[in-house]
Amino acid sequence: MPWNNDDYPASFKNLEPSVRRKAIEIANALLREDYDESRAISIATTRAREYVHGDDNDRPGYEVKPRENDWVLMKAAGKKAIFTEDTKNGLLDKAKPYVNKQNGILTIYHEDGSLAETLYE
Numbered sequence: 001m002p003w004n005n006d007d008y009p010a011s012f013k014n015l016e017p018s019v020r021r022k023a024i025e026i027a028n029a030l031l032r033e034d035y036d037e038s039r040a041i042s043i044a045t046t047r048a049r050e051y052v053h054g055d056d057n058d059r060p061g062y063e064v065k066p067r068e069n070d071w072v073l074m075k076a077a078g079k080k081a082i083f084t085e086d087t088k089n090g091l092l093d094k095a096k097p098y099v100n101k102q103n104g105i106l107t108i109y110h111e112d113g114s115l116a117e118t119l120y121e
Contacts, residue, residue, distance in 0.1 A: 002028045013102065016052070023048035049120065053103065062099045065092055065109040073098070076107070090096050 001004045003009065011053040012020050024117040027044035031037065053059065061076030071091040082098065085091035092108070096119070106119040 009037075011041055011045065011079065015045070015048070019045075019048045019052045022051050026051075037050050046120065060102055060104040061107065062095065062102070063107045063109065064088070064095050065113070066111050 003012075005021065005024065008020065008024050010026070012023055015023060016070060023041075023044040026041045026047050030040035030043060032113055035043070040079055060083070062073060064071060064073050066072075066088075067081075067084075070084050070086055071088045073083040073091060073095040083091060083094045084096065088111075099119070108116045108119065110116045
């Protein structure tokens with residue numbers, strides 16, 4: 001089923017309108033080429049962002065990681081905390097909207113310091 005500006009995957013909801021329009025266009029093309037729907041959505045989101053904003057290397061990086069007794073959001077390779085919270089989930093509630101507003105990439109770590117996931121939206 002092709003998507004349009006009124007009917008699109010839930011994961012496109014928080015994309016900027018220009019990125020969303022391009023993602024819909026790309027996803028529909030991928031579906032016509034018999035890509036799996038979930039794969040088409042993922043590829044379309046990445047390609048639409050690159051088309052509208054350029055390469056991800058131009059986007060600021062942010063990290064959510066543990067500190068002694070709390071969790072912090074910092075710019076990648078930064079020294080000052082942007083936000084601090086007692087819990088990881090509490091911090092993520094603040095960090096995700098902030099990083100999206102900055103058009104950044106959010107890297108989230110486990111309590112042991114290992115990489116948990118990277119969010120591009």
